[in-house]
Amino acid sequence: MAPLLCALLPLWLAASGFIASGLATPALAEQPAQVQCAKALLDVLWTPDELAGTDADRVIGPVGEPDASVPVLNPGVSLAPRPAAPPKALRGAIRRVVPARGRKVAAITFDLCERANNVAGYNNRIINLLREHDAKATFFAGGKWLRSHPEAALQLMADPRFELGNHAWTHGNLGLMTSAEIDSQLRLTEIQHANLRAELVRRATAKGLEAEALRVPHVLRLMRLPYGRSSELALNTLAERGYLVIQWDVDGEGDEELHSAEVLAKRALARVRPGSIILLHANAVPQKTYEILQRLLPALRARGYELATAGELLRLGPPQSVRRGYFTIPGDNLKYDAIFPGKGTLKPDPARPFTTEPVPPAQ
Known part of the structure; x- marks a missing residue:
């Protein structure tokens, strides 16, 4: 199967716009034009203090009633066509890639989760650390x-070291959802992304940087399963919508309440191998991610690892995938089906019973 994957993936990436959009390139080194784009957009549109953020970014909102409001396209904004469905051989939940000749490269990925009934915050210190190390990452x-x-999202979109993927509108458990519900979780996220990209282009154009902003990808092509939960229906629906599903083979934060950041970082490093995809979070919910990343970044480079975005990693070899997603061992995420109500879209709060229904699926 590996030779077939090696043949199919570059063709699909090219046809779907990965190469033309800058989401993936044959080499991991940044091209001069991309570096200039980063300096232009980030340095002109935001001050250093605005990029650095404040402690207020890391505040997590209280659990409340579910927010049933949904985005609509702003005037003058349209959705770009979704990419073509990937070949059947590429429709699983990709846990890692097997790079040619054992090339020591890995992708650090971050989830930015938020459910319908709370605000999850933004760990600005993580993004600052990535930029200090000039490290690539996928969010x-x-x-x-x-x-x-929105401001943090715009800054992530404008930085070509970073890549954005879809993580569902309100963190819906796709393993429990119908095709219509899955499509709603995807499409609402796509609408919000399109509105933000249009705002980025508007601001950049006002500063004479329209060409740089137009390099920001029009569409989201990668998907991360909330809770890592999948089903045959979910994987088929995602493929039909043109998504490649990116999971992980290294969980960097598992059982963080039981271990120190040093122990968690050492455990993650012990599991990293060429082509690994590392799971972390950049919202404010996990408490030790910043300290884990402080140890991971220098340790990976000391071991000779390059860092790539997930899109770049896919160019370097055939992916290894599964049909049933999980964190570390198969079945370890099934417990979340009962813990998070509303098919995963609600954060539980024993002191506050829910009185409204989660967002209904699009018709």
């Missing part, structure tokens, strides 16, 4: 998170 953003944190 899988929930649509509601994009709406709650």
